[in-house]
Amino acid sequence: MNATGKISETRKLIDAARHEGLRVGFVPTMGALHAGHVSLIERARAENGFVVVSIFVNPTQFGANEDLSKYPRTFADDLEACMAAGADLVFHPDADEMYPPDATTTIHVAGVTEPMEGEHRPGHFDGVALVCAKLFNIVGACSAYFGEKDAQQVRVIERVVMDLDLPVEVVRCETVRDQDGLALSSRNRYLSGDERKRALSLSRALRSVESGVANGQRSASVLLDEARQLLDADAVDYFEIVDPTTLACVETVNGPVLVCGAIRIGATRLIDNITVGGRLT
Numbered sequence: 445m446n447a448t449g450k451i452s453e454t455r456k457l458i459d460a461a462r463h464e465g466l467r468v469g470f471v472p473t474m475g476a477l478h479a480g481h482v483s484l485i486e487r488a489r490a491e492n493g494f495v496v497v498s499i500f501v502n503p504t505q506f507g508a509n510e511d512l513s514k515y516p517r518t519f520a521d522d523l524e525a526c527m528a529a530g531a532d533l534v535f536h537p538d539a540d541e542m543y544p545p546d547a548t549t550t551i552h553v554a555g556v557t558e559p560m561e562g563e564h565r566p567g568h569f570d571g572v573a574l575v576c577a578k579l580f581n582i583v584g585a586c587s588a589y590f591g592e593k594d595a596q597q598v599r600v601i602e603r604v605v606m607d608l609d610l611p612v613e614v615v616r617c618e619t620v621r622d623q624d625g626l627a628l629s630s631r632n633r634y635l636s637g638d639e640r641k642r643a644l645s646l647s648r649a650l651r652s653v654e655s656g657v658a659n660g661q662r663s664a665s666v667l668l669d670e671a672r673q674l675l676d677a678d679a680v681d682y683f684e685i686v687d688p689t690t691l692a693c694v695e696t697v698n699g700p701v702l703v704c705g706a707i708r709i710g711a712t713r714l715i716d717n718i719t720v721g722g723r724l725t
């Protein structure tokens with residue numbers, strides 16, 4: 445496995461792999477890798493001849509009051525996890541390599557960026573769109589693996605890829621959870637024992653919508669009223685049932701919908717979602 449912080453070296457190594465006829469699989473991450481990230485890398489490994497993982501804590505997607513400086517950084521362990529999962533190349537630029545001081549280009553995606561995370565993290569998806577567009581331009585034609593854990597992010601990235609005609613196939617990967625249902629997240633390590641128990645209320649609330657739908661309830665407001673009562677958080681940023689394509693709230697569950705929530709427990713903000721009412725095609 446190779447590892448480099450340089451864009452030029454990354455391009456060279458990927459060009460060489462492509463010259464050998466290898467398909468490129470790409471897994472963008474912010475490091476602090478856990479089994480969720482590893483599942484993406486392993487899938488990329490299974491489906492491609494050359495696997496690139498990026499590790500970059502992207503400053504442009506953090507708001508002024510967010511946890512950029514405290515975001516967990518576990519680089520040595522991350523390299524080991526990448527190697528064990530079968531990565532061929534780890535691209536780990538620093539902020540100056542990605543954002544030279546004279547850079548002024550931004551990307552704004554309208555529509556799917558606006559509800560939910562967009563309301564609570566202004567500018568977040570501009571940063572996500574910019575860094576992904578840059579990473580895709582560095583890596584080139586590839587299949588890129590993203591977790592459904594960040595369902596709105598995947599929709600935004602699909603939009604960027606379509607709107608900018610990027611030669612990228614976006615592959616959605618299932619959320620990996622702890623046995624008790626808590627979605628794995630780099631931020632889970634901030635939780636105390638008691639906070640972790642309370643964090644479980646998010647996946648429980650999502651599941652209650654799932655069982656409500658399975659029992660024939662179709663009204664979003666009835667389903668949400670019941671589910672929201674289960675949330676044991678210091679703040680609920682949102683808990684909604686939305687159309688999986690537009691991310692607009694639905695009134696009635698007719699076919700597959702996304703149930704999405706974001707809560708704060710102490711200083712930690714957690715998000716999660718599930719698809720209910722059918723499978724996404």
Ligand code: AMP
Nearest residue numbers: 473474475480590591593594619620628
């Ligand atoms: P991050 O490092 O948080 O930016 O995440 C990098 C990628 O890993 C994103 O595509 C995430 O959606 C994905 N990811 C994070 N947590 C999980 C999880 N529990 N299961 C599956 N994918 C995940």
